[in-house]
Amino acid sequence: MKFETTPGWLPFHPTPSKPQLILPKGAVDAHCHVFGPGDKFPYAPERKYTPCDAPKEKLFELRDWLGFERNVIVQATCHGTDNRALVDALISSQGKARGVATVKHDIDETELFALHHAGVRGVRFNFVKRLVDFTPKETLMKIAHKIAPLGWHIVVYFESVDLPELWDFFTHLPTIVVVDHMGRPDVSKTVDSQEFALFMKLMQQHTNIWSKVSCPERLSKTGPKALYGEQFAYTDVVPFAQRLIQDFPDRVLFGTDWPHPNLKDHMPDDGLLVDYIAQIAPTEQSRQRLLVHNPMRLYWPEEHKKI
């Protein structure tokens, strides 16, 4: 099937620069997506946007160019609960990718085992209203209890203003919970604002909750943008990521978010996004934890034990 992208869709950067930052050996890009290609893996009828194709080959090329060794591929809402593109990418990665799927509450054991076998290690619950229709919390809790025995975790994506309402649900989940993009703070408020303090409290009180310190390009209001060689991009987001890395060094992950769906303003140079990591994790030790130790513990525990 042929798909028209959402009007104004920004395609991923065609020629990312080579990062100046040399990533540690074994670095994991812990948040990225594959889209389609639509003629092989059609986009879901219930989707809220139609992206440009971003196939596995491009993702793996980018992984090698940027200096990552592995990917965690996260199911995006444009593919709904059809995980075929994700599974195909995981299988062709030859063990270098693990996945986070989106599943229906009535998924059976055989389907779950097949996903596990392909490399899926978690499910994603998306609460961002522009991206998904509402699913009752009881339904999500049912899924949570179904996947918990597999040792999987749950990735949650929400807007910071919705955290108070979601608090009880999150804190009753039976697995590790990974929050996408720092819970999307409003970075025009300070890192000490009530809003971010609530997120910090969530992390302090619940040691099963982790955070991705990803997506400065989505959260930044004042830039500067990761374009044209900028080595100090998105400075308004840096204090938020720094605070999380400092206070919870063993529960943070970083991902590029390639191919950056739904950006309206600009498309970052992924090489410069990698250089951004030097601002939030300035020491080799902090980068080792953020990019190797933590994601390996969560996604490749069997190998992590050997490191």
Ligand SMILES: O=C(O)/C=C(\CC(=O)C(=O)O)C(=O)O
């Ligand atoms: O890529 C991301 O993490 C963020 C997205 C897309 C998304 O999450 C999805 O479609 O599932 C966004 O904010 O539009």
